[in-house]
Amino acid sequence: MKQEETWRWLELWERAQDHALSEDERQQLSHAMVHRPEVRQLIAQTSLLTAEVRTGRFREETTPPLPAPRVDNLRFSSRLARFLLPLAAAVVSAGAVWLLVREPAPVATLTKASDCKWGNSALPTLEGSHLQPGMLELLDGIATLKFASGAEVALEAPVTLELISAMECRVKKGTVVAEVPSQAKGFTIHTPDTKVVDYGTRFGVSAGDDGKCLVHVIEGLVEVERQGKAGRQELRAGQRVDYGGFLHSATYPDANNHEEQPEPGRWLPGPINDLGDGWQILTTAYGQGKDTWIQSDPKYHVSGRESYVRIKHSTHNTNLERKAYLGFDLSRFQGKRIAEAELTLHVEPSDLGFASLVPDAVFSIYGLTEESQDDWDEKTIRWETAPAHSEAQEHRVAPVASQARKLGELHIPQGTTRGAFTLKGDDLTEFLRHDSNGIVTFIVIRDTDEHARNGLVHAFASKENTRNTPPMLKVRVEE
Amino acid sequence: MLARSRENFFVQTAPHPAYPPGMADDKTTLFLELLTTHERALSLYVHGLVPRDGEAEDILQQTKLLLWKHFEDFTLGTHFLAWARKTAFHQILTHRRQKKRAHLPLDEEALEALGHAVSELADGGSCRQEVLRTCLARLPTEHRQLVHLRYFDELDIDQIADRISRTEAAVYRALSRVRMNLMQCMEKQTEAQP
Numbered sequence: 001m002k003q004e005e006t007w008r009w010l011e012l013w014e015r016a017q018d019h020a021l022s023e024d025e026r027q028q029l030s031h032a033m034v035h036r037p038e039v040r041q042l043i044a045q046t047s048l049l050t051a052e053v054r055t056g057r058f059r060e061e062t063t064p065p066l067p068a069p070r071v072d073n074l075r076f077s078s079r080l081a082r083f084l085l086p087l088a089a090a091v092v093s094a095g096a097v098w099l100l101v102r103e104p105a106p107v108a109t110l111t112k113a114s115d116c117k118w119g120n121s122a123l124p125t126l127e128g129s130h131l132q133p134g135m136l137e138l139l140d141g142i143a144t145l146k147f148a149s150g151a152e153v154a155l156e157a158p159v160t161l162e163l164i165s166a167m168e169c170r171v172k173k174g175t176v177v178a179e180v181p182s183q184a185k186g187f188t189i190h191t192p193d194t195k196v197v198d199y200g201t202r203f204g205v206s207a208g209d210d211g212k213c214l215v216h217v218i219e220g221l222v223e224v225e226r227q228g229k230a231g232r233q234e235l236r237a238g239q240r241v242d243y244g245g246f247l248h249s250a251t252y253p254d255a256n257n258h259e260e261q262p263e264p265g266r267w268l269p270g271p272i273n274d275l276g277d278g279w280q281i282l283t284t285a286y287g288q289g290k291d292t293w294i295q296s297d298p299k300y301h302v303s304g305r306e307s308y309v310r311i312k313h314s315t316h317n318t319n320l321e322r323k324a325y326l327g328f329d330l331s332r333f334q335g336k337r338i339a340e341a342e343l344t345l346h347v348e349p350s351d352l353g354f355a356s357l358v359p360d361a362v363f364s365i366y367g368l369t370e371e372s373q374d375d376w377d378e379k380t381i382r383w384e385t386a387p388a389h390s391e392a393q394e395h396r397v398a399p400v401a402s403q404a405r406k407l408g409e410l411h412i413p414q415g416t417t418r419g420a421f422t423l424k425g426d427d428l429t430e431f432l433r434h435d436s437n438g439i440v441t442f443i444v445i446r447d448t449d450e451h452a453r454n455g456l457v458h459a460f461a462s463k464e465n466t467r468n469t470p471p472m473l474k475v476r477v478e479e
Numbered sequence: 480m481l482a483r484s485r486e487n488f489f490v491q492t493a494p495h496p497a498y499p500p501g502m503a504d505d506k507t508t509l510f511l512e513l514l515t516t517h518e519r520a521l522s523l524y525v526h527g528l529v530p531r532d533g534e535a536e537d538i539l540q541q542t543k544l545l546l547w548k549h550f551e552d553f554t555l556g557t558h559f560l561a562w563a564r565k566t567a568f569h570q571i572l573t574h575r576r577q578k579k580r581a582h583l584p585l586d587e588e589a590l591e592a593l594g595h596a597v598s599e600l601a602d603g604g605s606c607r608q609e610v611l612r613t614c615l616a617r618l619p620t621e622h623r624q625l626v627h628l629r630y631f632d633e634l635d636i637d638q639i640a641d642r643i644s645r646t647e648a649a650v651y652r653a654l655s656r657v658r659m660n661l662m663q664c665m666e667k668q669t670e671a672q673p
Contacts, residue, residue: 010655016584017530018636020651026584033589044527044596046658049611049665051526051597054630055519056608058615114644126624128642
């Protein structure tokens with residue numbers, strides 16, 4: 001039998017078990033079973049295999065923890081065993097033994113796992129799985145666990161979490177947000193050096209593997225105990241405690257290793273990369289290229305040398321608006337016609353704020369049409385002086401309409417910490433074509449607001465990033 | 480109803496009315512020995528032809544009851560398993576008719592043909608359990624989880640589709656792929672074994 005035909009029969013058989021066959025298919029299957037030995041053989045093999053899987057003791061091989069035991073079966077078997085013992089104890093006892101072996105009850109259920117990428121997890125990672133105590137490592141995305149106690153914990157990638165019991169878990173590294181109903185009061189989250197006990201509330205915990213830890217209460221009350229510190233500290237809604245300077249190291253992740261980098265990381269060995277067929281790639285690292293962000297808090301100083309650009313929109317705290325400015329050097333294409341173009345940004349893990357508090361996010365990309373403002377400097381650009389920016393309320397986030405044009409949007413799912421997001425289309429190509437000074441500026445803003453204070457700050461790789469690709473423009477030119 | 484008849488089974492078993500006192504114990508022991516020897520094969524046969532665990536177990540228990548009840552009709556020295564399977568097959572047909580909804584949407588003749596084919600295969604090896612264990616462990620995680628949802632959690636296809644955010648058609652395809660993988664693995668492993 002050909003491979004495709006085998007597939008077809010297997011699928012028909014699969015559906016037959018759910019009565020999901022049309023009358024025509026049903027007849028085909030019946031007919032083949034009687035008149036086509038090779039089909040009969042195939043179906044017999046698969047149905048025997050299924051029976052073996054179902055009746056065998058393979059639960060542990062299929063990893064997810066166990067649903068309630070099959071009561072009918074057990075009742076029958078244990079009675080049978082009881083009755084048999086005086087008669088044929090030797091024969092049956094082997095069968096009776098396994099009846100005594102019980103799996104422990106699951107600690108939690110994985111209720112939501114959208115666009116998740118899992119690392120080295122010892123536990124099942126399929127949505128709906130029941131989880132026993134063990135380790136989960138989420139690399140990308142956002143996942144929700146519902147503990148048997150009723151507590152719900154959102155895992156924000158990248159995070160490593162150990163499930164201990166229905167009332168306890170441990171954040172090895174990363175960020176979780178817990179929502180604890182009153183019946184689960186006392187639910188406890190451990191980090192390497194900190195213990196957070198809940199009293200009916202919603203709170204976030206971020207931990208570094210170096211022992212740094214941030215606890216932020218969104219609603220209600222928690223008590224925090226820190227190793228080496230006497231007593232417990234009470235935290236109420238809006239309060240946070242930061243042990244070891246978690247926020248500082250998240251805000252300045254490169255602060256300590258500037259010296260260790262002899263030269264800034266450049267993803268491209270040459271300034272420009274020829275892909276053939278007229279396609280060329282350039283990044284903000286090429287020529288007069290530049291990238292940075294501005295922030296509405298006047299005290300905050302962006303150096304222009306950070307390895308990411310940060311973007312945020314918040315109506316809960318107007319000091320934390322952030323938008324990115326990207327400059328590309330187009331001088332090389334002067335005199336040539338740009339036929340097509342794509343702009344790509346690479347998402348980086350941010351460590352600042354909670355992804356659970358920001359839904360799937362929309363980013364708008366604008367092109368600066370007021371070319372006289374293209375000469376901004378990434379080291380000195382500020383909130384008050386940035387191109388196409390005005391302090392008027394309506395422009396806090398969106399650029400001044402007469403100086404910039406919207407070219408499109410990027411949609412980034414909640415919890416995304418990796419991946420490339422690309423904008424293309426006629427508006428982008430048109431905008432590049434109209435450049436007359438050899439430099440183009442893009443302004444990137446987040447349209448999506450946070451649900452509550454301390455929502456995630458999105459981060460994208462900049463030209464200083466040594467791990468990831470800087471903002472990248474792919475252009476097809478016609479000679 | 481069924482629960483009660485199970486009770487009766489245990490209450491009535493010894494001594495069986497068909498055998499005089501003194502004989503009964505021997506007959507009972509013999510029956511239990513035969514049943515124990517062939518229980519797994521019988522169970523595979525029924526589970527192979529009845530896709531729902533609950534129903535398969537009911538049928539299996541009914542069959543065991545009948546086997547015991549009619550054990551005096553069984554000619555010693557003939558094939559106990561063949562007799563048991565025949566009894567089970569009639570139970571499956573009865574069950575299908577009672578429920579009005581076929582366990583498998585196959586004509587009776589087709590179901591019987593399948594039953595024969597399953598029996599022949601099942602009489603083959605006894606080391607299949609270990610091989611199957613190895614093969615299950617080798618499946619990609621997603622496939623193992625599918626197996627779990629389908630066969631241990633006994634979820635309907637639409638529930639599985641819902642949980643893993645796929646279409647039903649995709650789940651059917653994935654399940655067929657799992658079967659194919661397992662069958663190929665079993666074949667390879669069985670060949671590889673001495």
